[in-house]
Amino acid sequence: MNIWIKILYAIISISVATIYGLILGGFVRKIYARAHGRFGPPIWQPFLDIIQTHGRRVAISHGVMYYLGPVFRLGGGLGTYLFIPVIYGSVVFANFSMAGDLLLVMYFIFFGQLGMALGAGQGGHPYSPLGIARGLAQMSAFEVPFSLAVIAVAIQYQSLNITTIVAAQQGSILNWTLFTNPFAVIAAMISLLGMNMHSPFSIVLAPQEIPIGPPIEMNGSFLGILQTNRGLFAAAKLVLFMNLFFGGATNLLIMVIKTFFIYLVSVIVGASFPRFRPEQSFRFFLKWPTIIGIIGIIFVAYF
Amino acid sequence: MIFALILGFALLLIGIYGMLSQRNLIKIVISFSIADTGTHIIIVAIGYLRGRTAPILDKAIDIANATHKVVDPIPSALVLTAIVIGLAVTALMLSFIIELYKKKKSLSIDDYQELKW
Amino acid sequence: MKKKDINEIEKQMKLANEGLPEKERALFSDARPSSVAPLNKYLEGFLNWARSRSMWMLAFGTGCGATELRPLMTSRFDMSRFGIAPRPTPRQAAIFVVGGYASIKTIKRIVRSYEEMQGPKYVIALGSCTINGGMYYDSYYTINRLDYYIPVDIYIAGCMPRPEALIAGFNRLKEKIRAGECEGMNKYTDNFDWYKKNQKQIIKDWNMPDYNW
Amino acid sequence: MVNPIFILILSLAAGFLLSIFEKGGRKLSLTVFYGVLSFNVFVIAEWFYRIVFLSEPALIINTAGFTAPLSINLRLGLQESFVLLFTNFTGLMAAIYLFRKFIKSHISSLILYLILIMGINGLVMTRDLFNMFVFMEIVSISTYALTILTKTRDSLTAGFKYMIAGGTASIFFLLGVVFVYYFTGNLNLDFITQSDFSHFGLISLFLLAMAVFIELKPFPANGWALDVYQSVNSGITSVIAVVNSAGIFFVFYKISPLLPVHLLHILGIAGVITFFFSNLMGLKQTNAKRLLGYSSIGQIGLLVASLSFTIHYQTSLIYLIVGGFFVNHLIAKAGLFWLTGIVEKENLKDWGVLKNNKSLLILFGVLLFALSGLPPFPGFWAKWEFIKILTQTKMFWVVGTILLGSLFEIIFLFRWFTIAVKGDIDSNEKEIPFEFSKLFPIALFSGIILLISVAIMKSYYDFTLIQLLPIIAVLGVYLLDFIPSKIKGFLSLIVVGIYGYYLYPFESNLQLFFGIIFIVGSAINIIGTLNRKNLSQGFYGFLLMMIFSFGNLIIAKTYLEFFLAWEFMTISSFVLILRGNKAQMASLMYMIFSTAGAYLMMVGFSYAPALNSNSVLINSIANVQLPVLSIILLAIGFMIKSGSFGVHIWLPEAHAEAESDVSPFISAILLKAGVFGLLMIGISYIKNTPSFDVFYFVGWFGVITALVGAFLASFQEDAKRLLAYSSMSQVGYIVASIAILSHLGWLSAMYLSFNHMMFKSALFIAIAGVYYRTHTRTMYEMGGLIKKMPLSYITVLISIIAVSGVPPLSGFGAKWLIYSSFIEKGWYFQAGVLFFSSGVSFLYLYRLIHTIFLGQLKYEHQDIKEAPIWFIIPQYIFMAGIMAISMNPNLIIQPLNSIVGHYFQSAILIDGYNITSSLGNWNGNLVMMVTMGVFIVPLLFLKLYNGKTQKVEQFNIVYAAERPESPQTTHIAHNMYAHYRKALGGWGKPRIWNFWHEATEWSHSFGDFFRHIYTGNGQTYILHIILYIVVIYIILGV
Known part of the structure; x- marks a missing residue:
């Protein structure tokens, strides 16, 4: 395939995902507001925020890494998304998924996080590393159930190729991993709570404790890029989960519906629970979801 | 001969007992001497081979078969040498005791155990 | 003037940062802020539209008026429907809400926080005390007029103004932003020396740089 | 080509005449003294050369005109010439080392020294048990007397303990000799075979072996030896630890063919136990010379074990293993004892002074590495082959014990070495004085052991x-x-x-x-x-x-x-x-x-x-x-x-x-x-x-x-x-x-x-x-x-x-x-x-x-x-x-x-x-x-859309409306993951570290516990000896 067409497709795919992700974000704010008994901001509020931040006349930069941090972050989001086939059977939304398999996606997630952490670190503000330290630690903890779930999926489908995994789940709703290997899915969904960093796992940004943590020094377009990425990255993660556990999507509508409901899990939990202390969060992930993940592996590997 | 043997062993045991039980350095040396003497008596007692003659090469003994006819003179020589050596050791021990006494004015072995472990 | 010349002038106009001890001078930026002209009409208009609908505020509880800020977030007043959102750090906020009387100790922090915000930035001054000193008009330790020290876009009078008044004030600010009338940031940089003089006159222990980037 | 009997004669003669030469001044007597010692070395070296390189047969010397067994015969074969070359050479070196001492000391010490060397020569060469006893006593008495070359209370006490222990051992030897005679009618090793002994006759061999074995200082009947090593002048200690030990070990080697296999094995195991325990006890030791004493005792135990377990293997292998241990241990030990005399620091902690003296440090390193049995030194090859034999015969317990003991040895030796290289020193510490006569033997020995190492690598292993x-x-x-x-x-x-x-x-x-x-x-x-x-x-x-x-x-x-x-x-x-x-x-x-x-x-x-x-x-x-x-x-x-x-x-x-x-x-x-x-x-x-x-x-x-x-x-x-x-x-x-x-x-x-x-x-x-x-x-x-x-x-x-x-x-x-x-x-x-x-x-x-x-x-x-x-x-x-x-x-x-x-x-x-x-x-x-x-895409985007970017400095951060105090308080770095540590709870404890720490503590405590059997009381030591013999007797079950 012509590389330029591929790139064009990628741009379309990314645009759709970003817009979807941002709208999802606006929607979630709406849901939260309604849970609080408020009207809440309009659904397109994230777009306004992004325009506003990009519209700042002055921005300060603490140095090269600070400058590149958001770039890394968005690059990470873009890359993660681009290595996932979004819609099963679609050429436009296949992205660059032929470059690697599930492991590549799992590790590319870190690309942005590491880069952002470095950028925030150069900001020199003490809260940045505090937030990052929490974030990294929590990440290492929720990666455990997630990786166990991924291993279970790999055992189940004898493949790490996302397209293959999606293909194996086609046909009937009962072919979804959700039904064939419920334990792995439960473990993964719990770790998704951590990944999405809603309450009770919102220890990284925690505005009340460490005012917003890593991006505390971020301003102007730097912040704008981060916000854009938040939408894109959320979409990428949701699509990944949809592909692995919920049968993937054969068209955009199904993708939207499925990912919305996957996200809803985090939102409901987030709206209902207060925040954990960091060590509570780590312990939680290393305890119950891990055990469930182990059961998931035993379930597929030995039964 | 048996009597000598028993006596020798008895002296040996007495000497050893003395060496173990006495605290006085000089008494230990005396005990050692007793044990030594016991040993000498044992040697003399069992150094004799029954049915052989004294190791004097005269006409009575066929020179060719001498080795099978005479008692080896060695035990006797051994005893003599051992006595001499025992004497030397005893003397040396006593001179050590004198030196030790000069240093610490004590003859109890319990006072000479700084070197340990 | 050419851009090169401007750079040249900027280089000459480094801040002295005399309040800082010698060994700390290198740790603070000594760049002098300069005014930034608005973009062309349409682009600036578009941006102003977005700015007016995404009002990120730094809710700095300087005085008793801050008490009235909190209810804004509750379900009764729900500021988020206007696009108003609190930000935990001045770097990301565009609106500085000075919540009432400013003591000299506080004005130092107000100046610092204001300067740390990235422009365009707007200031809402809350309550009578920020206008003329209010009940503290003759206090030895409270300033009387806030706009001697930082440019104020909106005053909300009252002692104290109710949340409704605050919302009205925000809406007025919104209109002003849309109309492109809020150039307080440029006013501050244009009259930088005057503001600094005023600030330094009352803040005696000036142990920060002349401009807090 | 001089008949080796002249070694004995000349030494004896010189010994008697020295006091006369002394009339002509100390220079003359010293010349005679060193001349005789050098002569000995020369004679033996020549014989060694002949036997090894010209393949001449072993020399049998009959005395008094009779053939054995009627007369005493001496033998100078490969083993004897090797051991003699080694002991005489070491004797000469030790004498050179003691040169300064000998200039001043009483003439009797020179005489005693000569007699001691003579005794060793006789001890090694003689094939007659009785004669062996005589030489052994000559050696012992001269050694006893030499222990007080530097007359301190410690050396006197140690000498006295040494004497009563040695005397006890000699009683047993005497008994053994006479019983051998009683059962075989003969005292010449060439004419006695194991089959000459009835079952009951084994008692004689047992007594003989035990007497020699006690002289080889088995654990725990060896407290006296430790005291001697600790307190006696380093030069003399090196003679006792090396020359005497070599001679007595050779006696053991000579009588070992007579010993029944199970006794030999028991003695071997006793050797292994000695090796293990003395190294274990060495762990806690802080006195340098006593530490060397522990190591010395251990090494001799290993030597005995190696001989006992390999005696039925091919000769070249025995030469490598036993010879390897022998040379390795004795050369290294001699050198180290001499070094302790130069450094003159009793406590190991003070050995940091070596750091300032590179040449001494290097010598120390060479000798210590050799003693530890590291390659290329002979001990390594010996250990390798020995362990191979033991493993192949599935004696895993022995292997384990030896290796654990070696490990303990490594621990204390290298702890010493690291102290010497890195230890603290007093700033007002004096330089170690340079004395050629003391340094020369050490340097020579270090060189020799390296040469031997290379020789083994080139000739034995190719x-x-x-x-x-x-x-x-x-x-x-x-x-x-x-x-x-x-x-x-x-x-x-x-x-x-x-x-x-x-x-x-x-x-x-x-x-x-x-x-x-x-x-x-x-x-x-x-x-x-x-x-x-x-x-x-x-x-x-x-x-x-x-x-x-x-x-x-x-x-x-x-x-x-x-x-x-x-x-x-x-x-x-x-x-x-x-x-x-x-x-x-x-x-x-x-x-x-x-x-x-x-x-x-x-x-x-x-x-x-x-x-x-x-x-x-x-x-x-x-x-x-x-x-x-x-x-x-x-x-x-x-x-x-x-x-x-x-x-x-x-x-x-x-x-x-x-x-x-x-x-x-x-x-x-x-x-x-x-x-x-x-x-x-x-x-x-x-x-x-x-x-x-x-x-x-x-x-x-x-x-x-x-x-x-x-x-x-x-x-x-x-x-x-x-x-x-x-x-x-x-x-x-x-x-x-x-x-x-x-x-x-x-x-x-x-x-x-x-x-x-x-x-x-x-x-x-x-x-x-x-x-x-x-x-x-x-x-x-x-x-x-x-x-x-x-x-x-x-x-x-x-x-x-x-x-x-x-x-x-x-x-x-x-x-x-x-x-x-x-x-x-x-x-x-x-x-x-x-x-x-x-x-x-x-x-x-x-x-x-x-x-x-x-x-x-x-x-x-x-x-x-x-x-x-x-x-x-x-x-x-x-x-x-x-x-x-x-x-x-x-x-x-x-x-x-x-x-x-x-x-x-x-x-x-x-x-x-x-x-x-x-x-x-x-x-x-x-x-x-x-x-x-x-x-690149977001980067370009950022470049385009970011407004005027102002580069700021490190303190331009929002800091709750304040300014940072100092970089230190603003930099989050210390204990960065404290929360994770907290989350890990008990899993975060350094268990492995604690485990090894405990293991160290326990092994040191065990070492400390066991070394308390050395009460310092001479009587206890005699009791140890007697009990030891009794216990071995019971185990043997004769």
Whole structure:
């Protein structure tokens, strides 16, 4: 395939995902507001925020890494998304998924996080590393159930190729991993709570404790890029989960519906629970979801 | 001969007992001497081979078969040498005791155990 | 003037940062802020539209008026429907809400926080005390007029103004932003020396740089 | 050609006449004294030469005109001439050592000394038991008298104890002799055979053997000897410990053919017990001479054991084993006793004075290494062959006891050595005075033991020059040490290059691969050492030794060659680590663990079946079915070297405390030796699968190592320690991947090995540069260095991305291969643990880069510069390597695929840039391209849309409307992951450290407990002797 067409497709795919992700974000704010008994901001509020931040006349930069941090972050989001086939059977939304398999996606997630952490670190503000330290630690903890779930999926489908995994789940709703290997899915969904960093796992940004943590020094377009990425990255993660556990999507509508409901899990939990202390969060992930993940592996590997 | 043997062993045991039980350095040396003497008596007692003659090469003994006819003179020589050596050791021990006494004015072995472990 | 010349002038106009001890001078930026002209009409208009609908505020509880800020977030007043959102750090906020009387100790922090915000930035001054000193008009330790020290876009009078008044004030600010009338940031940089003089006159222990980037 | 009887005659005559010569002045008597001693040496040397090189038959001397048994006969054969040459020579040397003493002392000491030497000569040569008794008593009495050459109360007490103990022993000997005569009618060893004794007659042999054995100081009947060693003048002590012991041991050797096998074995076991306990008790000893005494007693025990257990083997082997132990121990012990006399420090703690006297230090090192039984010294070869015999006869208890005892010995000897090299000294400490007469014997003995070592290597084992190269390197560089270190560095680089070129034609590609890691990696790392400013004496010698041993490891053809290279590697790396400023404890721990590992490997190799091909070990081992025990022991040995969980505690210390340009060698390259070893076992394993799946457990150990290493690294404050634990974690991955025993597994192991070599070298060199500038390794004392040292920062950045496995850099390839291989193999939970540890690794990696390079710059670092160019060059060579592999993983994957293809069916498909495994695929190049794309697009966007960007300084941060107080309080770095530690709760306790700490405490306490049997009371010692004889008698059950 012509590389330029591929790139064009990628741009379309990314645009759709970003817009979807941002709208999802606006929607979630709406849901939260309604849970609080408020009207809440309009659904397109994230777009306004992004325009506003990009519209700042002055921005300060603490140095090269600070400058590149958001770039890394968005690059990470873009890359993660681009290595996932979004819609099963679609050429436009296949992205660059032929470059690697599930492991590549799992590790590319870190690309942005590491880069952002470095950028925030150069900001020199003490809260940045505090937030990052929490974030990294929590990440290492929720990666455990997630990786166990991924291993279970790999055992189940004898493949790490996302397209293959999606293909194996086609046909009937009962072919979804959700039904064939419920334990792995439960473990993964719990770790998704951590990944999405809603309450009770919102220890990284925690505005009340460490005012917003890593991006505390971020301003102007730097912040704008981060916000854009938040939408894109959320979409990428949701699509990944949809592909692995919920049968993937054969068209955009199904993708939207499925990912919305996957996200809803985090939102409901987030709206209902207060925040954990960091060590509570780590312990939680290393305890119950891990055990469930182990059961998931035993379930597929030995039964 | 048996009597000598028993006596020798008895002296040996007495000497050893003395060496173990006495605290006085000089008494230990005396005990050692007793044990030594016991040993000498044992040697003399069992150094004799029954049915052989004294190791004097005269006409009575066929020179060719001498080795099978005479008692080896060695035990006797051994005893003599051992006595001499025992004497030397005893003397040396006593001179050590004198030196030790000069240093610490004590003859109890319990006072000479700084070197340990 | 050419851009090169401007750079040249900027280089000459480094801040002295005399309040800082010698060994700390290198740790603070000594760049002098300069005014930034608005973009062309349409682009600036578009941006102003977005700015007016995404009002990120730094809710700095300087005085008793801050008490009235909190209810804004509750379900009764729900500021988020206007696009108003609190930000935990001045770097990301565009609106500085000075919540009432400013003591000299506080004005130092107000100046610092204001300067740390990235422009365009707007200031809402809350309550009578920020206008003329209010009940503290003759206090030895409270300033009387806030706009001697930082440019104020909106005053909300009252002692104290109710949340409704605050919302009205925000809406007025919104209109002003849309109309492109809020150039307080440029006013501050244009009259930088005057503001600094005023600030330094009352803040005696000036142990920060002349401009807090 | 002089009849050796003249030795006795002349010595005796001179002894009697000396007091007359004394009338002519001390000079004359000294001339006679040394003349006689030299004459003795000369006579024996000539005989030795004749017997060994001209193959003359043993000389039998009949005295008094009769033939034996009627008269006493003397024999001078190979053994006798060797022992005599040795004892006479040592006697002469000790006399030279005592020269100053002899000038002043009473003439009687000269006489006694001569008589003593004469007695030893007679003792060795005589074949008559009675005569033996006489000579023994002559020796004893003269020794007793000589103990008070320096008359102190201690030496008097010790002498007295010695006398009563010796007297008791001689009573038994006398009894034994007379009983022998009673039962056999004969006293000549040539005419008595074992069959002459009835069952009851064994009592005579028993008494005889016990008397000699007591003189050889078995545990616990040896308290008197310790006191003598401790208190008597060093010169005389060396005579007692060496000359006397040699003579008495030879007596034991002479009567050993008479002894029944079971008695011999009991005595052997008693020897082993002595060896074990005296070394155990030595642990707690702080007095240098008494410590040497403990060691001496132990070594004699080992000597007895070696003789008892090998007596029925072929002669050349006995010569090697018993002779090896004999020469090794006695030469080293003599030298060390003399050294104690020169240093004159009783407490080991004070031995730091040696640090100021390089020549003494070197001699001390040589003798100590010899005493520890490290190669190339004779004790090593003896131990190797001895353990081999014991293992093959399945005497595992004996093997274990001996090796454990040796380990204790290593502990106290090397603790001493590290104190000498690194210990504290008083500033007002006097220089050690130079006395030629004292130094000369030590130097000569050190030289001799080295010569003997080389002789054994060349003549007995037929080693080629290349195996000797490590020693040659050390000696060669020692001669060139006056050259500035930069030139030495360049020369080393060239030498390593030539060596690599010489090695290049490898038999297998696996060798080539490790050749690149070992030789090329080392060569690049040498560039980092070029930054050294001073002479760096000895550094390059040991560095070259280490590099050569790496090379020799991969070309080894036999177990012994492999093990030899391994030991050379250990020695050289130990010395290199010890060069660090505070490396005393670290290097000691390294040495202890390495030695323990080496001992396990020694047993493992001994138990392995013989190789039957002339190929290199890594090839030929494929045809050998290694027994399970061998595999376990070897695996543990290799895993100790690679720092596996449980035995890892040496690793952080050694890495951190070594000099900063040495650490990359230790971490990036040395650990790969363990990897190489494990692969070697694996090669045998896959061809001949053993009944018990050892590698399953190795795999688990690997993954746990990976996890624990990552956690420990995250909690470090010290940058180098962090990197060290990171190495531990990474090598854990490698070990686990090897244990998978599949194509993908080995591919990933080797890929990661190569990668790890590059990024860990780069990281350590970068940190070396930072340390060079900031003079601190504690991370929270740094911060914000990115602006000062951008080049180092870039290295660290790229390296940590490579470590973490984040695409697009090469590290991801390793992760992809590893997880694919684990899932493919079915090791799901192991894979889960690895995922966890790879998550944790982000913690320490971020900590490393943030706390050093990001955050707040400290006041004191405001005008530091970029690291020196010599640190930058190697870093960027490695960076180029990492980037090349990242852009095109095929560069490494394809060759590795073919290497591993020799051992397994290939499990991956390489199609262009795309690599497909059974589970998934990975296209490194495309990933790189996409990453570039997604990186550049936002960057351009940011450039375009960001308004006027003002660059600000480090304190321009929002700080709750205040300004930061100081960089220190604003830099989050100390205990960065406190919350994680809290979350881990009890899992965060340093259990392994505590375990080893407890083990140390317990062994020291045991040592302390046992040594309390030496009450210092002479009577107790006699009781020990008598009880000892009774107990042995009961065990013997005659």
